[in-house]
Amino acid sequence: xxxxxxxxxxxxxxxxxxxxxxxxxxxxxxxxxxxxxxxxxxxxxxxxxxxxxxxxxxxxxxxxxxxxxxxxxxxxxxxxxxxxxxxxxxxxxxxxxxxxxxxxxxxxxxxxxxxxxxxxxxxxxxxxxxxxxxxxxxxxxxxxxxxxxxxxxxxxxxxxxxxxxxxxxxxxxxxxxxxxxxxxxxxxxxxxxxxxxxxxxxxxxxxxxxxxxxxxxxxxxxxxxxxxxxxxxxxxxxxxxxxxxxxxxxxxxxxxxxxxxxxxxxxxxxxxxxxxxxxxxxxxxxxxxxxxxxxxxxxxxxxxxxxxxxxxxxxxxxxxxxxxxxxxxxxxxxxxxxxxxxxxxxxxxx
Amino acid sequence: xxxxxxxxxxxxxxxxxxxxxxxxxxxxxxxxxxxxxxxxxxxxxxxxxxxxxxxxxxxxxxxxxxxxxxxxxxxxxxxxxxxxxxxxxxxxxxxxxxxxxxxxxxxxxxxxxxxxxxxxxxxxxxxxxxxxxxxxxxxxxxxxxxxxxxxxxxxxxxxxxxxxxxxxxxxxxxxxxxxxxxxxxxxxxxxx
Numbered sequence: 001x002x003x004x005x006x007x008x009x010x011x012x013x014x015x016x017x018x019x020x021x022x023x024x025x026x027x028x029x030x031x032x033x034x035x036x037x038x039x040x041x042x043x044x045x046x047x048x049x050x051x052x053x054x055x056x057x058x059x060x061x062x063x064x065x066x067x068x069x070x071x072x073x074x075x076x077x078x079x080x081x082x083x084x085x086x087x088x089x090x091x092x093x094x095x096x097x098x099x100x101x102x103x104x105x106x107x108x109x110x111x112x113x114x115x116x117x118x119x120x121x122x123x124x125x126x127x128x129x130x131x132x133x134x135x136x137x138x139x140x141x142x143x144x145x146x147x148x149x150x151x152x153x154x155x156x157x158x159x160x161x162x163x164x165x166x167x168x169x170x171x172x173x174x175x176x177x178x179x180x181x182x183x184x185x186x187x188x189x190x191x192x193x194x195x196x197x198x199x200x201x202x203x204x205x206x207x208x209x210x211x212x213x214x215x216x217x218x219x220x221x222x223x224x225x226x227x228x229x230x231x232x233x234x235x236x237x238x239x240x241x242x243x244x245x246x247x248x249x250x251x252x253x254x255x256x257x258x259x260x261x262x263x264x265x266x267x268x269x270x271x272x273x274x275x276x277x278x279x280x281x282x283x284x285x286x287x288x289x290x291x292x293x294x295x296x297x298x299x300x301x302x303x304x305x306x307x308x309x310x311x312x313x314x315x316x317x318x319x320x321x322x323x324x325x326x327x328x329x330x331x332x333x334x335x336x337x338x339x340x341x342x343x344x345x346x347x348x349x350x
Numbered sequence: 351x352x353x354x355x356x357x358x359x360x361x362x363x364x365x366x367x368x369x370x371x372x373x374x375x376x377x378x379x380x381x382x383x384x385x386x387x388x389x390x391x392x393x394x395x396x397x398x399x400x401x402x403x404x405x406x407x408x409x410x411x412x413x414x415x416x417x418x419x420x421x422x423x424x425x426x427x428x429x430x431x432x433x434x435x436x437x438x439x440x441x442x443x444x445x446x447x448x449x450x451x452x453x454x455x456x457x458x459x460x461x462x463x464x465x466x467x468x469x470x471x472x473x474x475x476x477x478x479x480x481x482x483x484x485x486x487x488x489x490x491x492x493x494x495x496x497x498x499x500x501x502x503x504x505x506x507x508x509x510x511x512x513x514x515x516x517x518x519x520x521x522x523x524x525x526x527x528x529x530x531x532x533x534x535x536x537x538x539x540x541x542x
Contacts, residue, residue, distance in 0.1 A: 035368050038378040279368040280361070338357035 009101040013090045020266075021233040022052040027267075028233075028274050035278035056226065064222035067130060074128035079220070079227035082121025085114045086234035093241045094169045096251050096258035107168040108160060111242060112153055115197070118235060119145045122206065122216050125228070129219035137215025140285055141206040145197055147292045152193035154300035158186040158307040159246045162316060168242075172250035180247040181323045182316060185303045185330035187247045189296055191272070194243065196288065198235040200273055202280035203288055240269040290343045299337050303330075388465055390510040390520040393445040396462020397438045398508050399499035404458040406431035410449035418442035419449060437495040450512045460501070460508040463520065 026041070026049060033040025041048035066075055092107040094100040104110050119141060126138020160166055162182060163174035171179075180187045196203040207215035217228050244250060244265030251258030283291070306329060307316075316322045379386055388394070397419070406423040422435040445461065453459050501508055510517025 033376070034372050037371060037374055038376045039380070042380075275365065275368060279364045335357040 006101065009099075012095070013101055014087070016095075017087055017090055017234055017237060020237045021230055022056075024233045024237060024270060025052040025055070025229075027270070028277075031271070031274045032278055035275075059226035059229075060223055062222040062225075064224060065219075067219050069130040070219065071128035071130070074124050075219075076224075078121050078125035078128060079224045079231070080121070081124055082118050082231045083227050083234065085117040085121070086231050086238055088114050089238040090241065092168055093238075093245055093262075094172060094251055094258075095262055097173075098169055099251075099258070100169060103167060103169055106166045108156055108166045108171075108246075111168075111238075112149070112156075115235070115238065116145075116149065118231065121231070125220065126216035129216070131219050133212040133214070133218045134216045136212050137206040137208075137218075141199065141216065143285070144199075144203065144205060144288055144292075147289060148193045148196040148203075148296075151189050151292065151296035151300040152197055154297075154304050155183075155186040155189035155193065156246060157304055158183045161304075161307055161311050168245050168250070171246060172252055175249045175252060177319055177323065178247060178249040182319070182326050183247065183303075183307065184327050185299065185333060186307070187243070188330070188334070189300045189303065190243060190247065191269075193292075193296060194239040195273060195276065196292070198232070198239050200236065201277040202283050204282060205285055205288060208282055236270065236273060237266065240266040240273065243269045287343050291341075295337055295341045299333060302333055387521045387523050388463065389523045390517040391512075392461075392463060392465060392509050393447055393511055394462040394464045394509050395440065395445065395466070396464050396506050396509075397440065397443060397449070397494070397499060398460040398462050398501045398506060399436060399438075400458045400460075401433070401497075401500065403455050404433055405455055406433045407454060409452045409454055410459050413448045413452035415446060415448065416442050416444055418444075435496060436499060437493060438499060439493050441492040447511050456513075460513060460516070461511045463507040463509040464505075 029051065030040040030048065041051040044050040044054045066072060089111050091101040092104050092110055094103075122141050123138045126134040126136075126141070129135075159171055159179045162179060163171040165171060165174070199206050205215075207217060212218075217225060220228060241262070244262060248265045248269070249261075250265070251262045253261035253264075256264075310316045310322065310326075315325070406421065408421050408423060411417075411419045411421050418439040418441075420435075420437050421433055423431050424434050426432045447461055449459050450461055507520075508516050510520050
């Protein structure tokens with residue numbers, strides 16, 4: 001019956017990602033509209049619900065332009081290399097107790113490994129377009145995503161230590177209270193690093209419209225551009241799903257079935273990401289890098305050490321003591337690290 | 351807290367500001383359904399002609415710097431001039447208002463209050479006797495003649511340009527800055 005399980009869950013994952021992405025596109029455009037005192041798309045269908053479909057049709061009908069000097073096979077492959085990993089992450093996300101495509105015992109490692117491949121797709125796009133803007137955007141992405149991978153992994157390790165397993169299902173089961181309460185600092189670091197990892201505002205340097213047109217997407221049109229657009233939201237969906245699984249208790253929740261809880265949590269995390277996008281301006285590349293190496297990295301190492309100590313002493317077993325202690329520690333650490341944080345490098349910056 | 355002003359307090363404050371914006375009413379104008387009122391003295395993209403008061407003196411035709419008005423007049427049995435044919439090419443018209451200022455009766459020709467002439471169909475003017483789509487199939491939406499030039503309070507209202515008595519009857523101008531009038535208008539249309 002293995003093949004049936006795989007066929008069924010592949011279908012479920014695929015449908016989930018596609019509908020999720022379409023919903024997110026609509027939700028974000030409407031939501032950003034509300035943040036900016038305008039209604040957002042409201043022409044296609046009730047509340048503009050059909051807007052993503054209208055966009056998809058538009059993108060499908062567009063001419064697919066390939067620059068004359070482009071590296072054509074790479075240019076052709078890049079959107080797929082970027083999109084498939086974003087989809088593949090969902091193979092290990094549990095929708096219920098054990099309801100997942102593959103319950104890998106190295107689930108987190110798999111997620112980190114697979115989601116890193118997106119960077120290669122983006123770099124392929126930037127390099128093969130033979131366009132300066134594309135290349136600049138791609139170079140920024142490489143610098144940014146390779147750096148942010150480190151605090152991202154270190155912040156996830158805290159939950160892994162608490163749960164004692166790399167499997168996402170086991171991590172969900174290990175959460176008597178959502179890990180956001182025991183790992184508040186880890187959650188903050190994860191969200192920040194993940195937003196940089198998926199190039200959301202305020203870290204959307206790779207497609208900074210005002211500087212480099214559309215970054216790596218500049219030379220893309222038609223369905224290839226559509227795939228990059230899908231990738232962006234599929235990545236956001238995967239980050240929301242991983243965050244809700246690791247820190248918010250995943251499918252665990254009273255009364256409602258597991259997958260409903262997962263969807264509720266994913267939408268909540270996505271709303272937060274959207275809220276951040278509506279608020280903050282884009283950072284400069286040196287600010288982004290300094291923030292990663294001088295702020296997030298020390299904090300995540302400190303978080304890792306403290307969590308290790310608390311796990312060793314068995315302190316995290318006493319939840320009602322561990323929650324206030326960890327919240328307090330997180331606040332103190334953030335304030336201390338913020339006091340020390342300065343952008344700028346070898347020369348004095350006032 | 352001056353000693354603790356470097357721990358991301360600004361970020362939190364920014365988040366609070368955007369959060370406060372969610373519940374507010376949007377301020378953009380949903381154009382085809384809602385329109386802001388123009389200036390009462392707008393030089394809209396219409397020329398409106400009044401057949402009853404027109405004395406067929408052709409002053410407007412002579413005043414027009416681009417010769418977009420053409421009239422054919424004749425004397426009727428009562429020795430009075432009457433207009434047989436009047437045509438205004440709105441594609442030529444520069445909306446300078448000289449025809450309105452030159453009119454000796456003062457009530458026979460007006461600029462329109464509308465500022466958009468776009469339509470979904472080639473011809474929508476119900477009062478047109480000649481029809482806007484002639485046999486050659488060329489769209490004559492921007493050339494109006496005879497009854498098409500008459501006032502239609504719903505579709506082609508008169509502008510108050512050079513006509514203060516019309517001006518006072520028109521709705522006051524609404525700009526986005528003028529929030530009170532705008533919100534009143536929204537309430538009137540049942541959108542608020």
